[in-house]
Amino acid sequence: MVDYSEEIKKYHILTYGCQMNVRDSEIIAGLVESMGYIETNSPSDADLVIFNTCSVRHSAENKVYGKLGEINKFKKNNKELLIAFGGCMAQLNEVQQKLKNTGVDILFGTHNVHELPRLIEEANQEKNPILRVWDKEGTVVESLPSKRKEGISAFVNIMYGCNNFCSYCIVPYTRGRERSREPQDIVAEIKELAELGYKEVTLLGQNVNSYGKGLQNETDFSRLLYKVNEINGIERIRFTTSHPKDMSDNLIDAIRNNNKVCEHIHVPLQAGSNKVLKLMNRNYTRDHYLELTKRMRDRIPGVSITSDLIVGFPGETEQDFEDTLDMVDKVKFDAAFTFMYSVRTGTKAASLEEQIELETKKERLNRLNKLQYSIATEINKSLEGKTVEILVEGTSKTNTERLTGRTRCNRIIIFSGSKDLIGQLINVRIEEGKTFSLFGDYVS
Ligand code: SAH
Ligand code: SF4
Ligand code: F3S
Numbered sequence: 001m002v003d004y005s006e007e008i009k010k011y012h013i014l015t016y017g018c019q020m021n022v023r024d025s026e027i028i029a030g031l032v033e034s035m036g037y038i039e040t041n042s043p044s045d046a047d048l049v050i051f052n053t054c055s056v057r058h059s060a061e062n063k064v065y066g067k068l069g070e071i072n073k074f075k076k077n078n079k080e081l082l083i084a085f086g087g088c089m090a091q092l093n094e095v096q097q098k099l100k101n102t103g104v105d106i107l108f109g110t111h112n113v114h115e116l117p118r119l120i121e122e123a124n125q126e127k128n129p130i131l132r133v134w135d136k137e138g139t140v141v142e143s144l145p146s147k148r149k150e151g152i153s154a155f156v157n158i159m160y161g162c163n164n165f166c167s168y169c170i171v172p173y174t175r176g177r178e179r180s181r182e183p184q185d186i187v188a189e190i191k192e193l194a195e196l197g198y199k200e201v202t203l204l205g206q207n208v209n210s211y212g213k214g215l216q217n218e219t220d221f222s223r224l225l226y227k228v229n230e231i232n233g234i235e236r237i238r239f240t241t242s243h244p245k246d247m248s249d250n251l252i253d254a255i256r257n258n259n260k261v262c263e264h265i266h267v268p269l270q271a272g273s274n275k276v277l278k279l280m281n282r283n284y285t286r287d288h289y290l291e292l293t294k295r296m297r298d299r300i301p302g303v304s305i306t307s308d309l310i311v312g313f314p315g316e317t318e319q320d321f322e323d324t325l326d327m328v329d330k331v332k333f334d335a336a337f338t339f340m341y342s343v344r345t346g347t348k349a350a351s352l353e354e355q356i357e358l359e360t361k362k363e364r365l366n367r368l369n370k371l372q373y374s375i376a377t378e379i380n381k382s383l384e385g386k387t388v389e390i391l392v393e394g395t396s397k398t399n400t401e402r403l404t405g406r407t408r409c410n411r412i413i414i415f416s417g418s419k420d421l422i423g424q425l426i427n428v429r430i431e432e433g434k435t436f437s438l439f440g441d442y443v444s
Contacts, residue, residue, distance in 0.1 A: 008036070008037075008038055009036065009037050009038075009047040009048065010037060010038055010039070010040040010045055010046045010047055010048070011029075011032045011037040011038070011039060011040070011046055011047070011048040011049070011050065012039070012040050012041070012042070012043040012045075012046040012048070012049050012050070013025050013028060013029060013039075013049075013050045013052060014043070014049065014050070014051050014052065014067060014071075015052045016051075016052065016053050016054040016060055016063060016064060016087065017052075017053065017054025017056065017060060017087065017088065018054065018056070019155050019202065019204050019240065020157070020160075020175075020204060020206075021052050021053075021054060021087055021088075022149075022155060023155040023156075023157055023204060024052055024086075024087070024110075024113055025050075025052045026146045026147055026148050026149065026155075027113060027144050027145070027146045028050055028052065028086070028113060028116060029146070029147035030144065030145030030146035030147045031113070031114070031116050031117050031144065031145060032048065032050070032116065032117070032120065033145070033147055034117065034145050035117050035120065035121075039147075043071055043074065044074055046074075046081070047078070047080055047081060047082065048081075048082045048084065048120065049071050049074075049081065049082070049083050049084070050083075050084040050085075050086065051064060051067070051068065051083070051084070051085045051086065051087065052086055052087040053085065053086065053087035053088060053089035053090065054087060054088050054089070055087075055088040055089045055091075055092060055095070055170050055174060055344070056088070056169070056170060056171065056342075056344075057339065057342035057344075058342045058343070059342070061089055061095070064089060065098075068083075068085075068102065068103075068104070071083060072102070072103040075103060082105045082106065082120065082123050082124065083103055083104050083105050083106070084104075084105065084106040084107075084108060084116070084119070084120065084123075085099060085104045085106065085107050085108070086107075086108040086109070086110070086112075086113065086116075087110065088110060088170065088171070088174035088175070089174075090107050090108060090109050090110070090133055091109050091110055091133060091173065091174040091175075092170075092173070092174065092345075092346070094345055094346075096131065096133065100129075104129060105123045105129055105130065106119045106120065106123050106129070106130045106132070107129065107130070107131045107132070107133060108132045108133065109132065109133030109134055110174055110175055110176070111133075111134040111136070111137045111138055111176060112132045112133060112134055113144075114141045114144055115132060119132055136176060136177075137160065137161060137175075137176030137177060137179065139179075140160065140179055140180075140181055142181070142185050150394075151196065151197050151198060151423070152197075152198060152199050152200060152391070152393055152394075152422070152423050153198065153199065153200040153201070153202065153391075153393065154193050154198045154200070154201050154202070155201075155202050155204055156186060156189055156190060156193070156201050156202065156203055156204065157181060157204050157205070158180065158181055158186055158203045158204060158205050158208060158211055158221075158224065158239075159178060159179060159180040159181065159204075159205035159206075159207075159208070159210075159211050160175060160176070160178070160179055160205075161175045161176040161177045161178045161179055161206065162175060162177075162178060162206035162207060163177055163178045163207075163210070164206075164207060164243065164281070165281060165348070166270070166280050166281050166282060167279060167280050167281045167347060167348035167349040167352075168280060168310065168313060168341060168344065168347060168348075168349040169344070169347060170344040170346070170347060171206060173346055173347070175206065178206075178207070178210060178213065178214070179214065180205075180211050180212050180213065180214065180215050182215060183212075183215075183219055183223075183224055183227060186203075186224065186228070187227055187228065187231065190228055190231050190234060191231055193234070194231055194232060194233030194234045195233065197233075197423070198233075198234070199233075199234065199235045199236065199391060199423060199425070200234070200235065200236040200237070200238065200391055201228070201234055201236075201237055201238070202238040202239065202240065203224070203228070203237065203238070203239040203240075204239075204240060205239075205240075205241070206241060207241065207242070207243045207246075208221050208239050208240070208241065208242055209221055209242050209243050209246045209247055209248070209251060210243075210246060211224060212224070220248075220250070220251075221239075221251055221254075222248070222250040222251045222253070222254035223254075225237065225239075225251075225254040225255070225258055225261055226254060226257075226258060228260075229258035229259070229260045229261060234260060235260060235391065235425055236260055236262055236391060236408070237258070237260045237261045237262065238261075238262050238264065238410070239261075240266045241266050241267075241268065242265055242266065242267045243267070243268075244267050244268075244269065244282075244284050244288065244289050244292055245282065245283040245284045245288075247265075247267060247292055247296075249295075252295065252296055252299050252300065253299070255300055255303075256299055256300045262408040262409070262410065263300050263301075263302050263303045263304060263408055263409055264303070264304045264306070264334075264408065264409050264410040265296060265300075265303060265304070265305055265306070266306045266307070266308075267292075267293075267296075267305060267306075267307065268307050268308035268309075269289055269307045269308075269309060269327060269331070270282060270307075270308060270309060270310050271309070271310060271313060271316070271320070271323075271324055272286060272320075272323035272324035272325070272326055272327035272328070273286075273316070273319070273320035273321075273323035273324065274286055274323075275315075275320060276313050276315070276316055276320050276323075276324075279313065279314070279315060279349070279352070280310075280313060280349070281348070286323070286327060289327070289331070290327075290330060290331065293305055293331050302409065303409075304334040304335075304409035304410060304411070305331065305333055305334060306333055306334055306335045306336060306337075306410070307331075307333045307336045307337075308336065308337045308338075308339065309324060309328070309336050309337070309338045309339070309368060309372075310338075310339050310340075310341050311324065311338065311339070311340055311341065311361055311364040311365050311368055312340050312341040312356040312360060312361030312364055312365075313341045313349065313356070314341070314349055314352035314353070314354050314355050314356065315352060315354040315356075316341075316356055316364075321364050321367075321368075324368065325367065325368065325371055328368065328371055328372055328375065329371065329375075332375050332379065333372065333375065333376075334376065334379055334409065334410075334411070335372075335376055335410075335436075336372050338365060338368050338369055338372065339365075340358075340361040340362065340364075340365050341356065341361065343355065373435050376435050376436070377433070377434065377435045379433075380411070380433030380434060380435065380437075380438055381433040382433070383411075383430045383433050383438065384430055384431065384432060384433050385429070385430065386429070386430050387427050387428065387429045387430070387443055388407045388408075388413070388427065388428060388430060388440075389407070389408060389425055389426070389427055390405035390406060390407050390413055390425070390426060390427075390428050391405050391406055391423075391424075391425055392404075392405040392417070392421045392422050392423060392424055392425075392426060393405050393406065393422070394422055395419070395422075396414050399414075401416070402414050402415060402416050403415055403416070403417050403419070403421060403422065405426075405428070407438075411437070411438055412436070412437040412438065413428055413430070413437065413438040413439070413440050414437060414438070414439050414440070415428050415439065415440045415441055415442055416441070416442065417442040421442070426442060426443075427442075427443040428440040428441065428442055428443060429441050429443050
């Protein structure tokens with residue numbers, strides 16, 4: 001018998017950052033598998049290690065540099081090992097400079113993912129590092145192969161890029177201008193997912209509210225929701241992210257009127273002071289946000305509202321920060337991701353003079369978290385005794401004897417039950433509400 005195992009090349013992908021990157025990594029996996037590579041869970045076995053990176057905060061970048069050093073050491077034992085480096089960091093000039101002579105063989109941009117197979121072939125022949133980073137987005141590339149992770153819930157891109165230029169944010173520089181996929185391509189992809197047994201889709205875009213602009217037959221996000229709602233087999237539709245400045249009544253109605261669209265809106269407030277919101281270039285005020293969230297709550301019974309919040313934006317005074325606390329107290333977010341402002345070179349806010357000291361940022365983050373956690377705990381406690389519909393996603397990470405799923409409002413719930421329930425919509429009675437999750441009992 002001939003042993004072919006030596007000839008089959010193995011790849012390993014390291015994914016950082018948001019759902020966009022998770023989705024891109026599925027495409028990267030599909031592309032390299034179409035070249036004959038197979039996946040390995042351990043990077044030390046791999047012939048190809050691909051970094052899919054995030055540059056949204058300094059800490060995200062640091063993690064990547066640390067890991068790169070670790071992976072580079074494997075080159076000692078495996079001279080053929082290729083390191084490919086893509087994602088948002090790869091778009092940045094500063095990073096490109098830093099990566100010179102660091103063992104990276106292929107540096108590929110967010111607009112060049114589809115070219116990866118050719119770049120890998122080139123790199124296997126050529127020893128010099130390859131740089132392939134378009135500054136500007138190309139047209140949307142459809143029909144790339146992809147290898148999705150699991151069979152219940154899937155991410156579906158509906159648009160790419162961002163035009164908002166919030167002054168703190170690097171994303172518009174790393175992901176280019178906004179462009180939407182054609183509705184028929186999105187619907188076709190979701191129909192295929194339904195046929196494969198997926199029950200839930202999450203529609204992805206940096207700002208889904210502006211979906212459809214620039215398409216030949218202009219459409220909008222609410223119309224897309226009506227179309228996706230008709231697809232048989234899909235039971236739940238989620239989406240992220242919404243921008244408070246252009247959340248229309250049509251969209252609120254579409255969420256209410258389509259039974260599969262879950263009552264959960266992630267609509268980041270970022271800051272509570274009008275002065276800071278203006279400096280952030282967010283284009284709304286506290287009053288607008290309060291009125292919007294009230295309208296969402298009035299029109300969508302039981303809606304859950306979640307947010308992202310930044311503390312320590314340049315120039316943020318104690319009073320400005322207290323305005324954020326005040327908004328958190330008034331809106332009562334079901335959950336929030338909280339961040340310390342991180343300077344991103346090339347963004348507007350990086351050149352603002354009054355940068356806030358790290359100690360102050362830490363102290364504000366602690367106070368904000370304390371408040372937000374107490375609100376989340378209170379909300380979750382108020383749900384005790386209620387029976388809710390959940391989609392069972394799998395076994396709990398902390399206790400494989402138990403199952404985990406999500407409510408329509410995106411709350412995580414842990415309960416006991418048979419593994420046959422995975423992938424099904426079932427009812428669970430909430431027994432205990434904690435800060436980040438619920439515990440319950442299966443109601444047959
Ligand atoms: N398009 C989405 C997500 C953007 S990135 C949106 O607008 O909501 C996710 C979150 O990271 C942002 O909402 C923001 O809260 C945070 N973020 C972005 N840039 C940051 C920075 N420089 N420092 C700290 N947090 C940041
Ligand atoms: Fe960044 Fe603002 Fe665009 Fe979100 S909307 S990606 S925060 S620029
Ligand atoms: Fe990070 Fe890029 Fe997403 S910067 S948050 S991976 S769009």
